[in-house]
Amino acid sequence: MAFTGSATRGNRWPSTVTALIGGLCAVILLSVSAVAAIYLWPRTPSKSEVVVYLTAPISSLASGQALRFVAPPRQAFVMIDGGGLNAAGKPTGMGWLVNTGSRFEALAADSSDDGCAVTFDAISQRFDDPCHGAAYAIDGHVLRGPATTSLAHLRWRVVAADRIAVEGLVLWAAV
Numbered sequence: 271m272a273f274t275g276s277a278t279r280g281n282r283w284p285s286t287v288t289a290l291i292g293g294l295c296a297v298i299l300l301s302v303s304a305v306a307a308i309y310l311w312p313r314t315p316s317k318s319e320v321v322v323y324l325t326a327p328i329s330s331l332a333s334g335q336a337l338r339f340v341a342p343p344r345q346a347f348v349m350i351d352g353g354g355l356n357a358a359g360k361p362t363g364m365g366w367l368v369n370t371g372s373r374f375e376a377l378a379a380d381s382s383d384d385g386c387a388v389t390f391d392a393i394s395q396r397f398d399d400p401c402h403g404a405a406y407a408i409d410g411h412v413l414r415g416p417a418t419t420s421l422a423h424l425r426w427r428v429v430a431a432d433r434i435a436v437e438g439l440v441l442w443a444a445v
């Protein structure tokens with residue numbers, strides 16, 4: 271079997287090709303996985319101020335009255351306190367700007383009982399819960415159960431006569 275050299279060289283070719291194809295497949299698989307990880311990995315929402323256009327100027331909000339506002343798409347407000355189902359850091363999509371008579375406050379609309387969005391009764395100057403009948407005063411404290419803790423507060427500031435900025439989150443940026 272003097273002829274082994276070239277025979278061994280010929281036998282190596284398929285294994286080399288196999289190795290190359292295998293390596294290529296591994297590179298492709300890794301690249302696809304990396305791209306998938308970038309798109310599928312849950313993003314941490316970035317904290318920011320959410321600017322809201324109110325339906326009326328802040329100055330038009332009389333004592334004992336409230337103005338509802340909603341977060342723009344892909345954004346949410348963040349509660350700064352709260353009990354029951356509400357808590358500091360919890361996102362919410364709706365709030366109320368209220369004039370308590372002594373100050374203006376921003377409250378999250380989520381009931382502390384089971385998270386239903388409260389509505390405002392301008393005549394009785396209180397928030398009512400459509401789900402289980404709880405009631406909250408203009409400053410958010412509980413008037414009637416089953417809720418046991420006040421509505422949560424939102425951190426806000428005036429931007430313009432009809433615009434406020436509320437501490438919130440960008441849930442995901444437009445691609």
Ligand code: FES
Nearest residue numbers: 381383384402404
């Ligand atoms: S969700 Fe508000 S009282 Fe139940």
